[in-house]
Amino acid sequence: MRPDVIQLLNENEEFRNFVRQNPSWYRKLSRDPSVLQTLEKEANYFYGRTFPQRVERMQSNLGLAMMMMEMLKMGQDTVTQTQETFS
Template sequence: MRAEIQQLLVDRPEIRQFIRQHPNWYRRLSRDPSIVSQLEKEVNQFYGRTLPQRVEKMQNSLGLVMMMMEMLKMGQATVSGVQGPGQ
């Protein structure tokens, strides 16, 4: 493997870990080192760093927050409803 590819793996441990999990990339990079950009795209997709994946993650988090707020509202309404007639 070329020295610049080896240095990339030393500098970026997430790429090194990805290649360890997908060993076919060793062979591909050894044969054609110009596909580093393709490797980086696949690494970003694997780790969920693409824009659509980030948007989906944000939507899921927002949905969870909204659900928790609704549960809190329902809990407060139940608590205030129980205390009101008893007073």
Template sequence: MRVEIQQILQERPELRHYIRQHPNWYRKLSRDPSQIPLLEKEANQFFGRTLPQRVEKVQNSLGLVMMMMEMLKMGQATVAGAQGPSQ
């Protein structure tokens, strides 16, 4: 593998991790080093760093928070209803 590609992989451990899991990239980069941007794009998609994947993570987190808030509200209403009037 070319020295410049090895240097890029040394500087970017996430790319090195991705390339080890997908060994076909060794051959692709050896033949055509200009495919580094494509490697970065695929690695970002693999690690969930694309904008749509991040938005989905935020939506899932917000949905979980909303569900927890609803459960807390229902739990408080149930406790308040079970205690009845205080006098």
């Protein structure tokens, strides 16, 4: 592998870990160092950093927050109804 590619992998821990988990990239980078941009895209997809993945994660978190708000609201309604019953 070319020294500049090795240096890039040593400087970027995430790329290094991605290549370790996907050994086929060792061969790809050794044969054609110009695939570094493809490596970056694949690593971003692997780590969930693409725009669609971020949007999906945000929607999921928002849905969870809305569900929690509904549960809290229902809990307050139940407490209010219980208090009215005993009054």
